[in-house]
Amino acid sequence: RIINVGSISAFSPRPGSAPYTASKYALNGLTQSLALDGRSHGISVGAVHPGNVISELLSDEEVERRRSSEGFISADDVAASVLLMASMPASTSVLELVVLPTTQPLVGRG
Helix, strand or coil: CEEEECCHHHCCCCCCCHHHHHHHHHHHHHHHHHHHHHHCCCCCEEEEEECCECCCCCCHHHHHHHHHHCCCECHHHHHHHHHHHHCCCCCCCCCEEEECCCCCCCCCCC
């Protein structure tokens, strides 16, 4: 089983994020292509696409702005999602799993 970690930016980009978004679209395409290639070998390939994850990479200002309007999940939440996919029976494939804060919009974000 192969599990990639992408981002909801592959489905719903933010303004000013073209390079990041392009990389996540590419990862999504890679995941789907590998899923097709792996199928005949019994290899399941999927991706977890997290929303806002609290991290040291974000500035304090960005954390405060997003916390009040969208919320965050933790890296542990993302890890739990990966473990969920990994624990599925070998006969089961999860192509995509989107995990985000309950208050974060997937469509129309900015």
